[in-house]
Amino acid sequence: MHSTTSDMRLGPLADPQLFNEPLDLGNGATDALLGYYRSMLKIRLAEEVVADLYVAGEVRCPCHLGIGQEAVAVGVSSALRPTDRVYGGHRSHSHYLAVGGNPAAMIAEIFGKGTGASAGMGGSMHLYAPEVGFHGSVPIVGATIPIAAGAALAAKMDGRGDVAVAYFGDGACEEGILHETLNMASVMRLPVLFVAENNLYSSHLDIKLRQPLDSVARFARANGVEAELVDGNDVVEVARAAERLVRASREGRGPGFIEAVTFRWRGHVGPNEDIDVGVRRSPDELAAWKGRDPIGRLRSALINAKRVAPDSFTLIEEEIRTELRDAVEAARAAPYPPEAALLDMVYANGGQTS
Numbered sequence: 001m002h003s004t005t006s007d008m009r010l011g012p013l014a015d016p017q018l019f020n021e022p023l024d025l026g027n028g029a030t031d032a033l034l035g036y037y038r039s040m041l042k043i044r045l046a047e048e049v050v051a052d053l054y055v056a057g058e059v060r061c062p063c064h065l066g067i068g069q070e071a072v073a074v075g076v077s078s079a080l081r082p083t084d085r086v087y088g089g090h091r092s093h094s095h096y097l098a099v100g101g102n103p104a105a106m107i108a109e110i111f112g113k114g115t116g117a118s119a120g121m122g123g124s125m126h127l128y129a130p131e132v133g134f135h136g137s138v139p140i141v142g143a144t145i146p147i148a149a150g151a152a153l154a155a156k157m158d159g160r161g162d163v164a165v166a167y168f169g170d171g172a173c174e175e176g177i178l179h180e181t182l183n184m185a186s187v188m189r190l191p192v193l194f195v196a197e198n199n200l201y202s203s204h205l206d207i208k209l210r211q212p213l214d215s216v217a218r219f220a221r222a223n224g225v226e227a228e229l230v231d232g233n234d235v236v237e238v239a240r241a242a243e244r245l246v247r248a249s250r251e252g253r254g255p256g257f258i259e260a261v262t263f264r265w266r267g268h269v270g271p272n273e274d275i276d277v278g279v280r281r282s283p284d285e286l287a288a289w290k291g292r293d294p295i296g297r298l299r300s301a302l303i304n305a306k307r308v309a310p311d312s313f314t315l316i317e318e319e320i321r322t323e324l325r326d327a328v329e330a331a332r333a334a335p336y337p338p339e340a341a342l343l344d345m346v347y348a349n350g351g352q353t354s
């Protein structure tokens with residue numbers, strides 16, 4: 001944890017020259033740490049594949065890549081189980097994959113194929129894998145925050161200790177719905193974890209131009225919701241915070257809020273690094289943030305501590321690349337959904353209007 005309850009600024013966490021060192025692994029089990037590594041690398045490589053497909057003109061679906069932000073979803077997901085109810089937004093490949101969403105279904109969805117996670121009807125911003133606890137992502141910024149609270153109410157009524165999770169960005173914190181939901185979740189002691197990925201930008205606007213203070217955890221504290229400000233590029237730290245807050249929710253102690261400070265390496269949307277269009281994003285800033293690479297920092301720590309032989313990393317990467325290659329081939333070969341099915345998933349009655 002990097003803050004006290006009175007802090008309202010990110011302070012050193014927003015400085016990309018800091019926190020570049022290998023992670024402090026503490027007494028974390030090597031198997032679990034290697035699991036985080038595998039999961040983060042799968043997300044990274046899957047998004048690189050998507051970016052390449054876009055550049056090649058093979059897919060045309062708008063894709064918001066979260067390359068650089070992988071540790072947030074992987075750390076949070078380490079505290080979750082498949083009966084929990086996770087919701088994302090427009091930049092949710094990592095949220096879907098980290099709970100075990102099938103990469104092949106995600107890639108097929110981006111191709112618009114019938115085998116996709118939403119039967120090819122939604123694309124990158126409408127992922128869905130309820131069998132692993134991912135109950136959907138929606139492109140309307142902030143839209144899934146109250147839905148997660150509703151799912152948390154249902155979980156509370158079910159009484160089995162399940163929790164809901166809402167992922168959103170710092171930009172979504174400027175919408176009234178976050179504040180209304182925090183208030184209600186706090187009053188009703190709902191088992192919901194709010195996860196704000198503060199990547200310092202909303203589209204192309206620096207948070208300093210949008211908010212008087214740059215730490216969004218202040219909104220949680222104003223509503224009596226326990227909040228932790230963490231280095232979002234430190235998967236161990238994110239996992240520790242998630243574990244603590246999720247446990248509290250499961251035990252009936254109400255909602256929690258994680259503010260994970262991170263940075264996306266690519267543009268707001270699309271495959272390019274948008275160093276030229278941001279108000280303040282410069283090549284130097286991006287290069288510095290790449291030095292705070294969540295995957296590289298875990299890998300170095302595991303190697304330095306002699307917990308994992310370097311060969312193991314090669315093997316993991318090969319396995320993931322093979323899985324992704326197969327996923328792309330399957331997506332290419334899959335059929336588009338039939339035109340007659342266009343309205344099947346829009347209305348509860350299958351498109352019948354009378």
Ligand SMILES: Cc1ncc(C[n+]2csc(CCOP(=O)(O)OP(=O)(O)O)c2C)c(N)n1
Nearest residue numbers: 091139140141169170171172199201202203
């Ligand atoms: C209600 C609504 N307003 C505006 C948009 C356009 N829009 C899409 S993403 C985005 C930026 C969101 O920023 P943030 O919440 O910080 O998430 P990030 O993109 O940084 O992951 C905006 C303004 C939208 N999709 N929905």
